[in-house]
Amino acid sequence: MARSLTLQVRLTVLLGMVGIAGALIYYGVTHWPLPQWIAWMKKDLSLTVPMPTGPYSGFIVTVVVLLPLSLWLGHLVMAPVARMLRALEGAVASYRDGDFSFSIAAQRRDELGDLIRMHNTLGQTLREQRQNLAQRELLLDTVVQNTPVALVLTDASNRVVYANIAARHLFNEGKSLQGLDFTDLLQGTPETLRRAALGGEDALLTVDMDGSEETFHLSQRNFRLQGRPHRLLLFRRMTRELSRQEVATWKRVIRVISHELNNSLAPISSLAHSGAELARRGDTERLPGVFATIGERARHLHGFIAGYASFAKLPAPQPVKIEWTQFLQGLALHCQFHLVGEPPKHPGRFDAAQIEQVLINLIKNAHESGSADDGVTLSLSLVGQELRIEVADHGPGMSETVLAQALLPFYSTKRSGTGLGLALAREITEAHGGRITLANREEGGLRVTLMLPQPAT
Incomplete structure (x- = not known):
């Protein structure tokens, strides 16, 4: 759309017209033709016209004539602006009340026309956004309600x-x-x-x-x-979901136990048959080795069953006051680790036997990760009203899939693992009212963190 004269140009033209009109009026009053008319009237018509024609009179007449002319021209220029301001005031009031349907109908090709078009575009954008927002709110409410x-x-x-x-x-x-x-x-x-x-x-x-x-x-x-x-x-x-998880857990337990029983009973059965055949032949020299192997597999099976039984019969923790020096010395007799920093000044409070068993399992896992003997670290610190225990290694860490399932009972990535070590650590930690987390370290390796609540000192 071609733009017409701008408001500034229009105002300049009008002011120029007013100035020219004032100059013409002043010239007409003081020079020509008003002085000549007055002189003609006095000479030819013998009329006495009491109208001075000096500079002051010219100024007064010019002001009297230009004042209404200026008011009319000013109204002519400002009327569209005033209408625009009233329309914008109504639009702002509508937007404030949440009504974006307001638009200004005017056909202009100047700055006011540009402002009108920008306002109408803004209104259209707000209407579309509000419509999209209303649709999203309706969708969200439908989802939440159902x-x-x-x-x-x-x-x-x-x-x-x-x-x-x-x-x-x-x-x-x-x-x-x-x-x-x-x-x-x-x-x-x-x-x-x-x-x-x-x-x-x-x-x-x-x-x-x-x-x-x-x-x-x-x-x-x-x-x-x-x-x-x-x-x-x-x-x-959670009833149905927990029931499904319980069934899935029992199936996993049955598969693990069946696998371990088959791995132990199959060689026992084979060895028993071999022993009977050797006894029938009178070859008694090899029988002690056969019986020793049978006994070793039976002990392994007994230990396997005992581990599951201990997990199922885990007693409630009995928290007592723990002196760190004695506790760490006892832990060092069972596993090798490097203590990072100093233990807390205040004694801890937890079930020493259960937490010691947790730390033994965690440190053992850290060594089995491939980390060097001096790369397994243990740190103890107080964070607010919680005791923070961290076991870290420099192994390969865990994938996201393994991290998500590592604390589940019977989940193991080891061929000979029972999947109870981390699950037992979680059970004991949560029985103390705490929590356990696993995370890969930025510098490589895995960090296992226990947070145990401590009584206020």
């Missing part, structure tokens, strides 16, 4: 701000939860569920509902929404 995870969002006063269908069925027989006090809703739920929801921490709990046991995983998060504190609670039913 997910089997019960979702409850509460405000600072613990009133329900948002809840999906699963949450309504879990807490209010399918009725709306909007605006209800969540604490009052929890009064009608089992005690275990109520304590976990009010505890403010994540939890895995089993409750009795409708005559059967249901297992839930509760996840809680506090955050600020629109500057105000809110709390999000997610209740996920």
Whole structure:
């Protein structure tokens, strides 16, 4: 679209016209033709005209004539600008109220026209963005409403701000939860569920509902929404998933035990047959070797079964006060490691026998990773109210797949492994109320970290 004269050029032209008109009026009053008309009227018509024609009179007449002319021209120039400002004011008010349908209908080819087109383009962009946002919100709300995870969002006063269908069925027989006090809703739920929801921490709990046991995983998060504190609670039913995992675990256990039994019983059966054949032939010189091999395989099988039994019958930890010097000296009798830094000044508190067994297994694994004897390190430190124990090596580390499954029972990458070492370490650590993590080191190797809560000193 071709652009017409700009507002600046128009204003300059109008001001020039006003100036020329003023000069012409002043010249007409002081020089020609008004003085000649007055002289003609006095001479020929013998009229007395009391109209001075000097410079001051010319100035006054010019001002009187130019003032209304200037006002009219100023209105002519500023009227489109005033209309534009009023239209923009209405548009801004509409945007403030969330209405982006406002547009300005005007056909101009100057700066105001450019501003109008930019405004209409902005409105169109905002309308499209709002439409896309509304569609995404609708999709998100549909997904959240139909997910089997019960979702409850509460405000600072613990009133329900948002809840999906699963949450309504879990807490209010399918009725709306909007605006209800969540604490009052929890009064009608089992005690275990109520304590976990009010505890403010994540939890895995089993409750009795409708005559059967249901297992839930509760996840809680506090955050600020629109500057105000809110709390999000997610209740996920885990019963079916845990049942499937339990079945899968038992299948894995059966496969591992069957494999180990076959590996032991097959040679025992073969050796027993060979021993019977040697006895029938009267070749007794080789019988002691046959019986020794049978005994060795039987002891291996007994140790294998005992290991599984010890994992299944792991007793509850008995935390006691631990002096670091004595504990580390006892640990050094069972395995070789390099202590990094100094142990904490304050004594630790945990079950010495169980944690010692965990560290023996971890240090043994570190040596089996291919790390040098002096490359296996142990470090102890206090982080807040937690004891941090790290065992590190300089081996090849673990792949992401192995890291994700290394702590699962019966999972092992070793041909002769039972898959219980790290699982036992996890069981003992969590029984102490702590946690265990595995991570590859940037400089190479694996780092296993135990975090054990300690009493306040």
